[in-house]
Amino acid sequence: MHFAFTDDQKMLRDTVREVLQRECAPDVVRAVWEGRPESATSVWDTLAETGVVGMTASEASGGMGMSELDLLLPLEEIGYAAFPGPIVDTVAVGIPLLEAAGTDEQKERWLGPAAAGEVRVAVAFEDQDIVADAGAADLLIAQRGGAGYCVPISDVSVTPEQSVDRARALGRVSFETSPQNRMRDDVDMHALFSLSQERAALATAAQLIGLCRRMLDMAVQYAKDREQFGKPIGAQQAVKHRLANALIEQEFARPLVYRAGWSMSTSARDADVAVSLAKIYAGQAARFVAKEALQVHGAIGYTIECDLHMWMKRAWALAAAHGDAAYHRERIGRHIL
Amino acid sequence: MDLDFTDTEAAFRKECRVWLEANVPKEPLPSGDTREGFAQHLAWEHQLFDAGWAAVSWPKKYGGREASLFEWLIFEEEYYRIGAPSRVTQNGIFLLAPTLFEFGTDEQKERTLRPMARGDVTWGQAWSEPNAGSDLASLKSTARRVDGGWRLSGQKTWSTRAAFCDMAYGLFRTDPDQTRHRGLTYFMFPLHTDGVTVRGVDRLDGDEGFAEIFLEDVFVPDSDIIGEVHQGWKVAMATTSSERGLSLRSPGRFMATATRLIDLYHRYRDRSDPVLRDQVIQAWMDAQAYRWFTFQTVTRMMQGESIGPDSSMNKVFWSEMDVRTHETALELIGESSELDVGCESAVDAGHWMKGFQFALAGPIYAGTNEIQRNIISERVLGLPRK
Known part of the structure; x- marks a missing residue:
């Protein structure tokens, strides 16, 4: 038993952290919110240069061949920055799907460019027609009638839909299935999409941890700076205890996310239960921290002038995405009861 | 990261399980927080110690197995899984002993650890006082310098199982000119000696799990101080951190x-x-x-x-x-x-x-x-x- 990340994993985290700190300040997220998605393009390009976008692609495809576990810390940083863009769909889900089930032609056309950050991928699971970042993607991978499809976004009808998180670029997608865009049939697509759903849930949980950390940092800073009654509000026990509770929620969710990453990357037998635990705790922690951070900010937190709202809204969206608490709790219930 | 247990850890788990399954009393013992139950729990503690399970992470010379922290966690998982008796030696093994390992002299460790782990000498904590609970540094009990040692006076309370224990440990003010965290010293002291009165207090569940300890000029030799004189706060904080x-x-x-x-x-x-x-x-x-x-x-x-x-x-x-x-x-x-x-x-x-x-x-x-x-x-x- 050894529950810690390697130095390499931490170095990659630090690289991503530095890039995002430098290039993805809150005003970048705000610009995307205000309808200027191109503001985040250069951040995506820098992330691609660091190799993060190609992390999961095989070395033959220009990637690093990294596992679910390796992805977690970079994704946490992406959550911390509330970076807008289909990074989860591209890196955690799309590229591995392409690699496992793309036809030779599809791989030839999309895989290398996706790993290089030139192609962004959105993923639509069976029965899912509202997709995050559909508007910002170049390629849609979708599961329809059990089969996989790999569709250039130019062949997809995308109708914008409003998310509470305006930077999510939600879109309703529809397309004509055809033999040309159909993925391979000689792999178990049911199993592959199930695995992809686990990956999406795990990657979302990792982002939620990052969102927690940022909201808590904002609230702690605010509690230190804001003075009332002649002293910082953070000196008041009632405020302190809210923030202590927020930290506890966050810190107990974190190891569950890391453990789920390890379980998936080693194909552990109970990986599905581990992912469900991770998603529940990360989602609940993020919603809790959001609530406490808002309360500590008071009225300013209740405006869209304060950056906090962009993180809260991402947290609400992601807590419900890829299986909310009720869905994952039921999976666990079936396992233990 | 490797979240599987190693072969050594797995073998350790198996060894724990086999011994516990063969030895844990089939019928649950009466509450260890009653006089009758305490005695029965001590018999169990002797059995644990003699088989080397009382304090698995301790050095072998004190009766441990030099198990790693993970192995200790494994032991605990197995111990509670099978429903083994609660540990009445806990305040010694898990609270005092870590302090002794960090601050104690060799002589203190030689003298106290084995009897503590076997349950031959039982320990209660004596932190709180009637007016020093959360604000522990406001404690009033004192230790007065005398030839070869100190005389302890004051009142301690909420001492777990002290009504049945032999010894206790706590903080006393050794420097009357200092206040709060400064000028306190960490003492071990006997509960069955002149000047000590222990009054059991029934807890919420009715068991006599608590006690008040009254001390009047109780003699304690220098050799029963842990750490330096006047440095008791630092020593005590090490214990509270392992407790939490x-x-x-x-x-x-x-x-x-x-x-x-x-x-x-x-x-x-x-x-x-x-x-x-x-x-x-x-x-x-x-x-x-x-x-x-x-x-x-x-x-x-x-x-x-x-x-x-x-x-x-x-x-x-x-x-x-x-x-x-x-x-x-x-x-x-x-x-x-x-x-x-x-x-x-x-x-x-x-x-x-x-x-x-x-x-x-x-x-x-x-x-x-x-x-x-x-x-x-x-x-x-x-x-x-x-």
């Missing part, structure tokens, strides 16, 4: 409680509803969360990191989880949950109501959770003290 951290409540205990709750749920699911069902699942998940959090913490410790104020998060989490888990059990049992230990019709011999009352102490002892949250916010998050 892992050593007091390892995950195995809560995993076992969650497993018993699931068993209870299966027996009472007819009167369950989706809300209770979710609470049962939550209890199991919380125990898992605590387990993985602990594995992460122990890895940090084994890499030489000091956990420090992070241990307060631990204490808040397990103590509040334990209350919730027991509340869920009582709701499942329903009307008959009031039936207490001793009532033949009581579900699981009244164990859940008793456990509930014990769980309610968790957010209070070892530093109230309000104090823990102050520590977390000030020393982990860096919020201003005033």
